[in-house]
Amino acid sequence: MEELNPNLTTKAVYDYNLVRKALDSGDQNAFAELMHRYHDSVHFMLNKMVNNKEDADDLTIETFSKAFKNLHLYTPTFAFSTWLFKIASNHCIDHIRRKKHNTTFSIDRKFEGAEGESVGIELRSDGMDPEQHALKKEKIKMMHDFVNKLKPRYRTLIELRYFEELKYEEIVERTGLSLGTVKAQLFRAKELLYNILRKSGEKF
Numbered sequence: 001m002e003e004l005n006p007n008l009t010t011k012a013v014y015d016y017n018l019v020r021k022a023l024d025s026g027d028q029n030a031f032a033e034l035m036h037r038y039h040d041s042v043h044f045m046l047n048k049m050v051n052n053k054e055d056a057d058d059l060t061i062e063t064f065s066k067a068f069k070n071l072h073l074y075t076p077t078f079a080f081s082t083w084l085f086k087i088a089s090n091h092c093i094d095h096i097r098r099k100k101h102n103t104t105f106s107i108d109r110k111f112e113g114a115e116g117e118s119v120g121i122e123l124r125s126d127g128m129d130p131e132q133h134a135l136k137k138e139k140i141k142m143m144h145d146f147v148n149k150l151k152p153r154y155r156t157l158i159e160l161r162y163f164e165e166l167k168y169e170e171i172v173e174r175t176g177l178s179l180g181t182v183k184a185q186l187f188r189a190k191e192l193l194y195n196i197l198r199k200s201g202e203k204f
Contacts, residue, residue, distance in 0.1 A: 012079035049092045063088040154189035
C-alpha cells in the first residue's frame with residue numbers, strides 16, 4: 001500500500017480510493033466514475049490546445065485509455081487529477097507535433113496501439129507514379145480486409161468514422177446509438193483492429 005501524501009485534498013483522497021478499487025478488484029464502476037469526474041475538464045483543456053472538437057474528442061478517449069492502462073504507475077504522492085492532466089497534455093503535444101511534421105496524408109486516421117505505437121496507412125499525396133498508385137489501391141483493399149474481420153457492430157463504426165469520415169453526431173443519427181456508446185464502442189473497435197494489424201505482421 002502506497003503512503004498517501006498528507007497534503008492531499010479530500011477530493012484527491014476520494015480519487016485514490018477509486019483508483020485502488022479499480023486496481024485491486026477491477027471495479028468497472030470505479031473506472032467509470034473516474035472518467036465521469038474528469039472527462040469534461042480533460043476535454044476542455046485538450047480542445048483549448050488543439051482548437052478542434054473532433055480531435056479533442058479522440059484525444060480525450062485516448063488519454064483515459066492511456067491512464068487506465070498505466071494506472072498501476074500512479075502514486076498518491078500527488079493528486080490523480082494532476083497525473084491525469086499530465087498524461088493528457090503530453091499526449092496532446094505529441095499529437096500536435098505529429099500533425100506539424102506530417103508531410104503525408106492518411107487514407108485512414110491513425111490508430112494508437114497499447115504501447116503508444118502509431119498504426120495507419122500513409123501515402124504521399126502528390127506526384128504518385130503508377131506503381132505508387134497501385135500500392136495505394138492494394139493497401140486500401142488490405143485495410144478493408146482487416147476491418148471485415150471485426151464483429152459487425154465494430155466494423156460498421158470503423159467504416160462510418162474512418163472510411164465515410166462521418167462526425168460522431170452523424171454516426172449517432174445513422175446508428176441510433178447514444179453518443180457515449182458510439183465513442184466507447186469505436187474506441188474498442190480501434191483496439192481490436194490494432195491487434196489484428198499487429199498480429200498480421202503487415203507494415204503500414
